[in-house]
Amino acid sequence: MSDFKPKFVKPSDTSSFLDRNESSVAESTHFVFNKHLSQSIQTQRQRLPIFNNRNHILYLLEKFQTLVLVGETGCGKSTQIPQFMIEADWPGQIGICEPRRVAAISLANRVADETGTFVQGDTVGYAVRFDACTNKPKIKYMTEGILIREMMTDPLMKNYAAIMLDEVHERSMYTDILMGLMKKILRKRRELRLIVTSATLDAKELHDFFNENNTGNPKKDTAVIMSVEGRQFPVEIYYAAEPVPCYIQASVDTAVKINSSKSEGDILIFLTGQEEVDRAVRLLNEHAAIIENSNGKNKLEVLPMYGSLPYHEQLKVFKSAPLGHRKVVVATNVAETSITIPGIVHVIDCGFVKMRWFNCETHTDSLITLPISKSSADQRAGRAGRMRTGKVLRLYNEEFASKLADNTPPEIVRTNLTYAVLQLKALGISNVVKFKFPSPPPIENLKSALEILYALDAIDIKGNLTKPLGYHMSEFALDPLYAKVLLSSGEFGCSEEILTIISMLQVEVIFTKPSSGKSSINARIQKRLFEVEEGDLITYLNVYNGFLQSDMAREFCHKNFLNYKSLKRVVEIRSRLQKVLKNYDIPIVSCQRSTETVNKCIVNGLFPNAAYLHGSGVYKTVRGDIELYVHPDSVLYTIKQPQWVVFCEVVHTTKLYMRDITVIQSDWLLELAPHFYYKTYLE
Known part of the structure; x- marks a missing residue:
């Protein structure tokens, strides 16, 4: 210390920073209706600042199509407004969109407590990545990605009477996309209501974005702003x-x-x-x-x-x-x-x-x-x-x-738009450049996304989704590069191994890092038992296989300094991805320890992220000639540097570090991506 x-x-x-609520989200572990607990919760509910505005909110939702509500996180807007609408016999389902899965789940539990019902029942449910309710509850909490995916099967959201976009001030990529999509849907469905809520935002900017009144007459506004004061x-x-x-x-x-x-x-x-x-x-x-x-x-x-x-x-x-x-x-x-x-x-x-x-x-x-x-x-x-x-x-x-x-x-102005553009294409947005974003992204980012999707064969030269690959890729809640690797794994005969690798990439931490000197050394020694010269992804495959062979024992993880929680999560994700592959009739087969086959399949999707070892001793990207370094956590950090690699992501700290690296051969790039790379000779 x-x-x-x-x-x-x-x-x-x-x-002083003034807060506006005493409590709104609490953990629910009770699945049996408890009368006394319900009374206590109802008392807390009535104390929430939003509760005093119940009739005003319902009136504004009757009169205006879009309500921009400004109120501190915890004032009760996320839990109470859907209940107000259900209590008022609002026809149809109420969807509440949260930027994070933990918020969607915890809010659903809270509302289930307040209504004295089961979570994932007919009244309250939630849908997050790899964990969704199968029925249609009256109040449904979900993440933004889930709502976008629902729009693919129901473009006009006919099952919903109202949609709430919560915590809009965070301005995630999906938030901006959803606001642009909802603007189009609201024009087609005048009876649909949109509630945009946030703790701190430029309410006037959003009001103007959703307001369809071009006459200048305030009486014809379709959007309204409301502010909720709190304790x-x-x-x-x-x-x-x-x-x-x-x-x-x-x-x-x-x-x-x-x-x-x-x-x-x-x-x-x-x-x-x-x-x-x-x-x-x-x-x-x-x-x-x-x-x-x-x-x-x-x-x-x-x-x-x-x-x-x-x-x-x-x-x-x-x-x-x-x-x-x-x-x-x-x-x-x-x-x-x-x-x-x-x-x-x-x-x-x-x-x-x-x-x-x-x-x-x-x-x-x-x-x-x-x-x-x-x-x-x-x-x-x-x-x-x-x-x-x-x-x-x-x-x-x-x-x-x-x-x-x-x-x-x-x-949306600072992130890779490849997945976002793929989703917009799947939703029928043919010209993404003219799509109405609240904050338009740089045109260079859109151009880059279209180039990558075309290289992955997800879209054709006219910008339309390819059949069936493009449509299948859009249905995965994954980075398009990973989706391409998964969908091509059946052709390479290594879908078992690729399922494991892609699932391992969906969690943040696999190896734990003790802070003390002796434990740190032991952790490094144990990690070497799984390491292979082919790179990090094959190492992840070894870790997962060892975890399964131990019957998913916590002791195995403790002994080998592995994150038990992360590996349990990997098992869940892999099971769900396997079901999706089976729906596409992709055979679930193993390559029987042929690492070359697995690496080729990885290159088939990650070929845009290729780098080579330059004569100066550093790696450079094939495109852009940008200097990159092997991350210290990589298994390749302490061994002789391979000539060619592909990487999953780049982390920028003191340098640009490649993470999750796989060793490849340069000929594979020409074989699997001849449309993207070609060989040239320099004197």
Whole structure:
């Protein structure tokens, strides 16, 4: 443990961040109707700020086609508005679209509690990636990707009476696409209602986007803005006196210092990704063990929180800590707006966030750690003080805070649009360049996406989806490159192996990284048991096979420093992908340990991500000639560098690092992608 302890100071311009709710999202573990519990929840429901606006909201939905509702996360908009509409006998299904799966699931559980019904019953259900309800509940929570996929089979959304787009201020890629699609659907279905909700957004901009009134007469507006005021709780904000050298260690030190003080209340720590969260949780658990062993007071219950965490693990953050313990939740920005964790009084903000940023020159999607925006900082501060006055400890100084951007750039202007364009094509949008986006993406990004889809044979020269490959690729909730690998695996005779590899790529962490020296060395030694010179993807295949041979034992994972939760998730994902392949009549066969066959199949989809070892000793992309480096976590990092590789993604930290690398032969590029590569000779 470092001796460094961050010092905090109040800002020179002391101001309070006002929050607007005491509780909205809670964990549900009760599936049997409990009368007394229901009465308690109904009392909480009536205290929500949104409840006083019930009749006003219903009136606006009757009169206007689009309602832009501004209200803090937790004011009750996500859980109460659908119930208001059902109680008013609104005809048809109510769909609520959330940016993250954890929000969709937890909100569905909350509404099921409030209505005294089962989750995934006839009243309330949810649909997320690889886990969807089979019936048609009256209130359906879903992720944005699910809603887009439903539009493919029901372009006018005839099953729905209303659609709510929640947390729009996050401006994910799917949010912008859905707003553009809903604008077209609303013109065709005048009886359909759209509710756009957010904590902080430019409501006027969205109002103008959805308003179909071109006469200038306000009485003919089709969209309206409403703001919901909430209960206000002041939050004291403190800044670090000096910049911290390591925000992970500083977060841990700050949490320990709070726990040793007389200040009460749970702690929420914001970090950037799963690896950082796991590291901080490990360090805090070491402190918790010391306190337990010494029979000291102020015991800790440390819980991680990130999007790919299994659902039953995510539920733990909503529970109250055991008697005599303080709950410490270490989370990514998933806890920033989409969910409300009760009991949080102290928030520790690292000041950074991981974002994907697409480089159209290299045609790679890099994951970059960047400073957060001022609006995100305010959102994080809003997690404190749910029940009473809270405190926010920012691990950066006032000068750094003053230089933050006002808002986070919309994802659609900074991300790879290949999957988005494929979905739009499947929805019948022939000219994606003229599609009405709330924030139009760079034309270079659209051009790059069309080029890749054409190279993958997903669209033809006229920009139409190919049959059957293009249509099948659009039905996968996967990156088009991965979808192409999967769909071609039957032809190569290695669908069993490819199913495993693609499923392993859907989780963030496979190998755990102990912080202590001896454990770190042991973890590296155990990892070598699975490593092969063919690269990371074949190594993942070995890990999965070993996990199955151990009967999916937790002890196997502990011994080999593997993430048990991630591997269990891989088993679920693989099962669902296998069912999809069977629906397309793709044979599920094994290549019987022929790694060359597997690698060729990988190249058949990942050929745009090819790189070669330059004479200077660094890798360069075949397209763009951009310098790349092998990521330190790769199995290829410590061995003789191969001449040709393909990679799954690029991570931009101090350098551009390739991750999930596979060793290939250059002839395979000419054999499998002659339309994309050709050989030339230079003097």
